[in-house]
Amino acid sequence: MPRRDVDDDDDLEPEEDEQVYQDEEEDYDDYKSGRKRSRSQFIDDAAEEDEDEEEEEEDDDDDEDYGGGGRKAGAPKPKKRTSGSHFFDLEAQVDSDEDDEEDEGEDDFIVDNGADLPDDEDARRLHRRPLLPREDDQEDVEALERSIQARYARSSHTEYDEETTDVEQQALLPSVRDPKLWMVKCAIGHEREVAVCLMQKCIDRGPELQIRSAIALDHLKNYVYIEADKEAHVREACKGMRNIFTGSKILLVPIKEMTDVLAVESKAIELSRDTWVRMKIGTYKGDLAKVVDVDNVRQRVTVKLIPRIDLQALANKLEGREVPKKKTFTPPPRFMNVDEAREMHIRVERRRDPMTGDYFENINGMMFKDGFLYKTVSMKSISTQNIQPSFDELEKFRQPGENGDGDMASLSTLFANRKKGHFMKGDRVIVVKGDLKNLKGVVEKVEEDTVHIKPYDEGLPKTLAVSEKELCKYFEPGNHVKVVSGATEGATGMVVTVERHLVNIVSDTTKEVIQVFSDNVVESSEVTSGKTRIGDYELHDLVLLDNMSFGVIIRVENEAFQVLKGVHERPEVALVRLREIKYKIERKNSAQDRSRNIIAVKDVVKVLDGPSKGKQGPVEHIFKGILFIYDRHHLEHAGFICAKSQACMVVGGRANGDRNGDPTSRFALKPPNRVPPSPGRMPRGGHYNSGGRFGGGRGHNSLIGTSVRVRLGRYKGCKGIVKDVKGQTVRVELEAQMKDVTVNRDEIVDTITTATPSREQQRYGAGNETPMHPSRTPMHPYMTPMRDSGATPIHDGMRTPMRDRAWNPYTPMSPPRDNWEDGNPASWGTSPQYQPGSPPSRTYEAPTPGSGWANTPSGNYSEAGTPRDSSPAYANAPSPYLPSTPGGQPPMTPSSAYLPGTPGGQPMTPGGGGLDMMSPVVGGDHEGPWFLPNILVNLRRSADETSLGVVRELLPDGSCRVALGSSGNGETVTVFPNEVEAVVPRKSDKIKIMGGAYRGSTGKLIGIDGTDGIVKLDDTLDVKILDMVMLAKQA
Amino acid sequence: MFFHIVLERNMQLHPRHFGRDLRPKLVSKLMKDVEGTCSGRHGFIVAITGVENVGNGLIRDGTGFVTFPVKYQCVVFRPFKGEILEAVVTMVNKMGFFAEAGPVQIFVSNHLIPDDMEFQSGDMPNYTTSDGSVKIQKESEVRLKIIGTRVDATEIFCIGTIKDDFLGVISDPTS
Incomplete structure (x- = not known):
């Protein structure tokens, strides 16, 4: 009380004066304390404040003593007593008056019975104020008190000093007849000021102000409470005051909530040492902290934190260097290393805390x-x-060098915050706090915050009621438990050790030790396998592991899988963590059983050999000849059995016919078969008519078995056979390296020949396209030779025919089907073309001497024109070329479709003559005479016998009809191109040009220059220099 | 702990076995079926020592199989909490070690290994005392006390401790 101190200075005044003065002054004091009281009723610190008040009062007395001449510590106080008693009567009377008034006015006013309502107070302050408190100090007062109490059963001031019991307080709850609490808006930050102003106003204005009290709560901003009977009173009181806004609505606090308004403080969580808290603001926001000291009065807490201090920044700052302002950067939590700090020239003082x-x-x-x-x-x-707190955080809080017991012990404080109702009947618990610490028992009953436990120890009452906060679940090593919350939720295991509130559990499934709070654990006999998925891997997936072994996931645990490995000798289960898995094997493989039946996934097989002999079940996975069979009668390993395919037998033998529809599995198994099915099936299934090269679904299969070259990437240049197609990737078995590699589909190119069959089918399968060719083709033949003969034939001829022959031993099967089995017009039209292209046709046509040649061009041609992979819209791309293909022409005449069957019998299509000249080009790799009619050739019928002849006709298969004799008068024979040789012209000979842009032209050889011949063309009279190889003597 | 008890089982026999040596067939099938299995109640059936009684067969409708109730004597092995066992260490890791006592797998957590034994990683992970006198590694024989058991349909898993008097290594493969 600041004013008091001032008063003390004036203590030397006469007693009388002082008395008056003091009266007034105490009036003020009392008034103030009255206010305090009115508050203190609701607030815990009532007693404290009363004491304060008493002290003040004593001070007053001392003042008086001093005024009387003697101010000493041990001074007797008779005077005071007299002065006290002097006032007594008066005071008693006043007091009674007051009580009267209060009784009348505030009979039911619970909150503040003795409370001096400002208005009342104001009226009476001159008389009673100073005396009332004083009586507390005086022994004589007892008599008075008794008399008062006799008169008024309810004494007002007992209320101040005694702790009211619950029951009494119940009776004091506000009712409808009590004044109401009104919530009035005021300026933020001025709540207290407003309350004080209101108080002042009460003092000044006296009873006319009809409010009873004003309350400002620390935790409530923007509002003050005013206690009054009517809203109008509140308005009246607030009228003309700053910082208070009566303009806005004045809210009535419902009776039920009235107590809450003032009870808030007592609800505050009691903080105790060692409690874990989190910082709400600042650099340490969200950080875990531990309370080391609590100052309830100042509402301050000392916490222990892991510092987040940037020593460098600190050093800079201390040395006054410019610190770049980086607000966003929060230093990571790190323990302060004093030596480090010293090194950075940061001043470290060592101080002793005077308190601790x-x-x-x-x-x-x-x-x-x-x-x-x-x-x-x-x-x-x-x-x-x-x-x-997470374990990590707690772990950090363990002090270096300390075994952590102290900190871990404080975990008990965690329980103060735990959610309710986690104890259940039958739980084994241990008391962790209080007198009964370490008492073990079983939960009998749970009520709100109280848990009734039945202690194990004898000689104790049957049940004890213990606060939930003092209890902790208790486990013994060997208990089987389940984790019900936290990071490892769902895990089950056996308790290994119990360290206070921590339980170490050996997980059932991973066999690893997990540390959990005992709170998060319940006893359970369950063994979990609830989870079925971690990451991309699911229960029963076939996975490839780190060490290239593979297996089936048979159990999924929280952080690991159990994998039944793909070893057939004995079941081997490995515990595998997520990171140890390379990938999931999704490929659909197949295998052969003992009797070479094909086993595919889902086939039911029986194990004939090995450890799991006799087991039977559907195959779930096949990989590298190992089958994973699921036998639901097999209890181990989630029912999975691992067996070698050779040790199994498909149930029902060859009951796999329906699987033929799945070429993938078949091919993977029997590579030799891979080619034929595609051409064979093509027209039948009719599913290639999508036209797109890699058009959907089944279309992919056509690629399988084709020979390709890798165009890009690591395996660039390697050739191989496509084994499998999946999405955008293909698996290619490399020729050179004896291994399968996966490459992007964009990165492969068909190597010409082997690819043909598959390509063909697609092309022709595009049925709607084919019909167009015939109509267009006739026009082209004339163009073609000019354009193509130069480039393509050579190019192609180099490799194709040979390859064709050498490579496709399987092809023979396809053509017949192709041509004859199908009534599909599209294939009709196309088949002839197809035939020459596909090697099979050759075999078919074998009788024809020249077949080797005739059949190739079409394939080669289009091949050369369309690099297979470069044009996704392949179906369209080839069309321009198609007509130009000599082989493409026969189809025009429907009859020609059948021709292949009649060896050598083909009548040439009209335009074909000229065109056909081209086809031999292909034979170029047999020192290629690109024969034309009417040239002179040497026939080599036998080793050393040659005869001259004149080429009369070229057959589409590449052979030619040659009239024997230098003038072509002799008999006509059909010969293979490799049996004939153009007669090399000499100077001035009439020649015919067999290749190049001028193919078919005639001319005169006017000179020879090395390998070049100088030719004068007949029709244009141009002189050209051409390779001698292309020149043939005209007959 | 081992017990010699009498158990009963219904055996299904294929008709092709019917004949003179039906009984031997039945017994051999019983052995094959039962030995090495595990039940929560009795533990592992280690060996069949004899057949007490074969009841009357009952033909199963539809299949032709015949069911015989067979009473047989067998030796069973069931670990109990608190039991002291001798076991061979099969795996050592930083969490502790696994040991096997016959068909039973026992895990001894590092919490249950005496504090003076420290884990040493390396080729041959082991737990060694600070003076190196005692070493637990693979193939070591240890005496341990079972503190918990978990019985599945097919296996019994135990947790043991060697943190007690008279427990620990009883023979070292290296010495």
């Missing part, structure tokens, strides 16, 4: 101890509810 006697390192005003930062913060800046 502990030594702290003081750095720039921050206190450190053992690397922790000790920080005093406001209670408001920490959150205390539902703090669930």
Whole structure:
């Protein structure tokens, strides 16, 4: 009381004066304390304040003593007593008056029975104020009190001093007849000021102000409560005051909530030492902290934190260097290393805390101890509810060198925040706090916060009621438990050790030790296998592991899989973590059983050999000849059995006919078969008519078995056979390296020949396209030779025919089907073309001497024109070329479709003559005479016998009809191109050009220059220099 | 702990076995079926020592199989909590070690290994005392006390401790 101190200085005044003065002054005091009382009724610190008041009063007395001449500590106080008693009657009377008034006015006013309502008070202050408190100090007062109490059963001041019991307080709850609480808006931050102003106003205005009290709550901003009977009173009181807004609505606090308004403070969580809290604001926001000291009065808490201090920045700052402002950067939590700090020239003071006697390192005003930062913060800046420190955090808080017991022990404080109702009947618990600490028992009954436990120890009452907060679940090593919350939720296992509130569990499935809070664990006999998926891997997936072994996931645990490995000798289960799995094997493989039946996934097989002999079940996975069979009668390994395919037998033998529809599995198994099915099936299935080269679904299969070259990437240049197609990737079995590699489909090119069959089918399968060719083709033949003969034939001829022959032993099967089996017009039209292209036709036509040639061009041609992979819209791309293909022409005449069957019998299509000249080109690799009619050739019928002849006709298969004799008068024979040789012209001979842009032209050889011949063309009279190889003597 | 008990089982026999040596067939099938299995109640059936009684067969409708109730004597092995066992260490890792006592797998967590034994990683992971006098590694024989058991349909898993008097290594493969 500041004013008091001033008064003390004036103590030398005469007693009388002083008395008056003091009266007044005490009036003020009392008034103030009255206010306090009115508050204190609701607030815990009532007693304290009363004491204060008493002290003040005593001070007053002392003042008086002093005024009387003697102010000594042990001074007797007769005078005071007299002065006290002097006032007694008066006071008693006044008091009774007051009581009267109060009884009348506030009979039911619970909150503040003795409370001096400002208005009343004002009226009476001159008389009673000073005396009332004083009587408390005086022994004589007892008599008076008795008399008062006799008169008024309910004494007002007992209320101040005694702790009211619950029951009494119940009776004091507000009712409808009590004054109401009104909530009035005021300026933020001026709540207290408003309340004080209201008080002042009461003092000044006296009873006319009809409010009873004003309350400003620290935690409630923007509002004050005013106690009054009517809203109008509140308005009246607030009228003309600053910072208070009566303009807005004045809210009535419902009776039920009235107590809450003032009860809030008592609801505050009691913070105790060692409680875990989290920081709410600042650099340490969200950080875990441990309470080391609580100052309830100042509402401040000292917490222990792991410092987040940037030493460098601190050093800079201390040395006054310019610090770049980086607000966003929060230093990571790290223990303070004092030596490090010293090294950076940061001043470290070592101080002893006067209170605790502990030594702290003081750095720039921050206190450190053992690397922790000790920080005093406001209670408001920490959150205390539902703090669930993670293990990591707790681990960090373990002090270096300390075994952590101390910290772990404080885990019990965690339980203060735990959610309710986690104890259940039958739980084994241990008391962790209080007198009954370490008492073990079984939960009998749970009520709100109280748990009734039945202690194990004898000689104790049957059940004990213990606060939930003092209890902790208790387990014994060997208990089988389940984790019900936390990171390892769902895990089950056996308790290995119990360290206070921590339980170490050996997981049933991973066989690893998990540490959990005992709170998060319940006893359970269950063994979990609830989870079926981690990451991309699911229960029963076939996976490839780190060490290239593979297996089936037979159990999924929280952080690991159990994998039944693909070893057939004995079941081998490995515990595999997610990162140890390379990938999931999704490929659909197949295998052969003992009797070479094909086993595909889902086939039911029986194991004939090995450890799991006799088991039977559907095949779930096949990989590298190992089958994973699921036998539901097999209890181990989730029912999975691993067996070698050779040790199994498909149930029902060859019951796999339906699987033929799945070429993939078949091909993978029997590579030799891979080619024929595609051409064969093509027309039948009619599913290639999508036209797109890699058009959907089945279309892919056509690629399988084709020979390709890798165009890009690591395996660039390698050739191989496509084994499998999946999505955008293909698996290619490399010719050279004896291994399968996966390459992007964009990165492969068909190597010409082997690819043909598959390509063909697609092309022709595009049925709607084919019909167009015939109509267009006739026009082209004339163009073609010019354009193509130069480039393509050579190019192609180099490799194709040979390859064709050499490579496709399987092809013979296809053509017949192709041509004859199908009534599909599209294929009719196309088949002839197809035939020559596909090697099979050759075999078919074998009788024809020249077949080797005739059949190739079509295939080669289009091949050369369309690199297979470069044009996804392949179906369209080839069309321009198609007509130009000599082989493409026969189809025009429907009859020709059948021709292949009649060896050598083909009548040439009209335009074909000229065109056909071209086809031999293909034979170029047999020192290629690109024969034309009417040239002179040498026939080599036998080793050394040659005869001259004149080419009369070229057959589409590449052979030619040659009239024997230099003038072509002799008999006509059909010969293979390799049996004939153009007669090399000499100077001035009439020649015919067999290749190049001028193919078919005639001319005169006017000179020879090395390998070049100088030719004068007949029709244009141009002189050209051409390779001698292309020149043939005209007959 | 081993017990010699009498159990009963219904055996299904294929008709092709009917004949003179039906009984031997039945017994051999019984052995094959039963030995090495595990039940929660009795533990592992280690060996069949004799057949007490073969009841009357009952033909199963539809299949032709015949069911015989067979009473047989067998030796069973069931670990109990608190039991002291001798076991061979099969695997050592930082969590502890696994040991086997016959068909029973026992895990001894590092919490249950005396504090003076420290884990040493390396080729041959082991737990060694600070003076190196005692070493637990693969193939070591240890005496341990079972503190918990978990019985599945097909296996019994135990947790053991060697953190007690008279427990620990009883023979070292290296010495």
